[in-house]
Amino acid sequence: MIIGVPKEIKNHEYRVGMVPASVRELTQRGHQVIVETQAGSGVGFSDDDYVAVGASILDTAKAIFDKADMIVKVKEPQAIERAMLRHDQILFTYLHLAPDLPQTQELVDSGAVCIAYETVTDNRGGLPLLAPMSEVAGRMSIQAGAQALEKSRGGRGMLLGGVPGVEPAKVVIIGGGMVGRNAAQMAVGMGADVTILDRNIDVLRALNVQFNNTAKAVYSTADAIEKHVLEADLVIGGVLIPGAAAPKLITRDHIARMKPGAAIVDVAIDQGGCAETSKATTHQDPTYIVDDVVHYCVANMPGAVARTSTFALNNVTLPYILRLADLGYKQALNNDPHLLNGLNVMHGKITCEEVAEAHGMPFVAPASLL
Numbered sequence: 001m002i003i004g005v006p007k008e009i010k011n012h013e014y015r016v017g018m019v020p021a022s023v024r025e026l027t028q029r030g031h032q033v034i035v036e037t038q039a040g041s042g043v044g045f046s047d048d049d050y051v052a053v054g055a056s057i058l059d060t061a062k063a064i065f066d067k068a069d070m071i072v073k074v075k076e077p078q079a080i081e082r083a084m085l086r087h088d089q090i091l092f093t094y095l096h097l098a099p100d101l102p103q104t105q106e107l108v109d110s111g112a113v114c115i116a117y118e119t120v121t122d123n124r125g126g127l128p129l130l131a132p133m134s135e136v137a138g139r140m141s142i143q144a145g146a147q148a149l150e151k152s153r154g155g156r157g158m159l160l161g162g163v164p165g166v167e168p169a170k171v172v173i174i175g176g177g178m179v180g181r182n183a184a185q186m187a188v189g190m191g192a193d194v195t196i197l198d199r200n201i202d203v204l205r206a207l208n209v210q211f212n213n214t215a216k217a218v219y220s221t222a223d224a225i226e227k228h229v230l231e232a233d234l235v236i237g238g239v240l241i242p243g244a245a246a247p248k249l250i251t252r253d254h255i256a257r258m259k260p261g262a263a264i265v266d267v268a269i270d271q272g273g274c275a276e277t278s279k280a281t282t283h284q285d286p287t288y289i290v291d292d293v294v295h296y297c298v299a300n301m302p303g304a305v306a307r308t309s310t311f312a313l314n315n316v317t318l319p320y321i322l323r324l325a326d327l328g329y330k331q332a333l334n335n336d337p338h339l340l341n342g343l344n345v346m347h348g349k350i351t352c353e354e355v356a357e358a359h360g361m362p363f364v365a366p367a368s369l370l
């Protein structure tokens with residue numbers, strides 16, 4: 001198979017779909033890998049590093065999209081990339097389609113086979129291709145939140161951990177999954193007063209054991225969310241219903257009643273965000289203010305720590321890339337119901353129920369297309 005790796009073009013996105021070590025696994029199995037020039041430069045890999053493991057370097061994204069049977073990326077294809085996709089070409093990357101109608105429509109129109117990292121499942125109920133980026137974003141959310149609380153950003157002027165004699169900031173984390181746990185670990189380490197809300201009782205039990213009372217684990221109801229959000233200095237949004245648009249748990253009215261200078265880091269923004277006032281921002285201009293509340297809503301947070309993130313992502317995507325290349329998409333998807341859960345769009349049909357529901361478009365069972 002010919003596997004193509006274009007250079008990422010989203011704002012301040014420096015990650016790359018495959019590092020040379022991943023490429024080598026493919027070339028030594030007889031596959032052909034084509035890489036756009038400078039695709040790895042943001043994480044310290046030169047074109048020569050890719051050539052050394054058997055890849056060919058092409059000058060343009062168009063040349064990659066024209067030749068490749070499978071495109072391996074990081075972020076959702078931008079409009080000019082979507083226009084280059086073709087019928088039956090495999091696209092393996094993050095998609096986040098539920099909040100993104102234009103992208104959904106154009107992937108449908110392309111006829112491509114679009115497998116989303118974020119809805120691939122595993123047999124422990126997890127999302128193995130989302131998990132490492134959620135670890136990164138969860139950890140980063142506390143750094144981003146700490147900066148948002150500084151006066152120069154419009155924040156309340158609070159240090160997360162306080163100092164002896166002065167109270168720490170109250171950090172409220174909604175969603176105690178991968179993002180939430182990692183955010184809590186950082187916030188606890190910095191000495192903040194941490195509360196995590198989740199609606200899964202097993203998640204709350206595990207949090208209780210992990211944090212041993214250094215963070216409070218609270219059952220998530222509309223009441224609990226309102227109480228804790230209104231008391232918070234910093235709110236982290238880390239909820240997820242896989243594939244679906246994020247539930248709007250923080251209302252415009254909550255925002256208006258929050259403390260002036262409080263901050264919200266809505267990590268769930270890639271699925272549309274869990275606050276009614278959230279809209280996606282970029283690393284170039286990450287925050288804005290609504291009703292005196294600083295909002296940080298960057299949809300590709302791990303792109304800022306691209307080296308760590310690229311290796312973490314490659315570690316989990318590589319086995320799936322190898323199977324798709326070795327077996328072709330039909331057999332790879334037929335063999336693995338968890339990979340099949342990643343199939344969002346194929347041959348003009350939406351094959352992820354949550355995405356179809358979000359856009360009021362027809363759903364077609366993926367197995368019926370294989």
Ligand SMILES: NC(=O)C1=CN([C@@H]2O[C@H](COP(=O)(O)OP(=O)(O)OC[C@H]3O[C@@H](n4cnc5c(N)ncnc54)[C@H](O)[C@@H]3O)[C@@H](O)[C@H]2O)C=CC1
Nearest residue numbers: 133134137175177178179198199220239240268299300301
């Ligand atoms: N902005 C960015 O750069 C990044 C965003 N993300 C996003 O962060 C979000 C969270 O991802 P993960 O932590 O990996 O998901 P996860 O599935 O590990 O955790 C989500 C948690 O939300 C909980 N939840 C669902 N509804 C809830 C409710 N009403 N109240 C409280 N909790 C609720 C679930 O029980 C689950 O424990 C996703 O949208 C993901 O795509 C992840 C990485 C990077």
Ligand SMILES: CC(=O)C(=O)O
Nearest residue numbers: 133270299300301302
């Ligand atoms: C998951 C995601 O949105 C990211 O890594 O950018």
Ligand SMILES: [Mg+2]
Nearest residue numbers: 256257258291
């Ligand atoms: Mg207010």
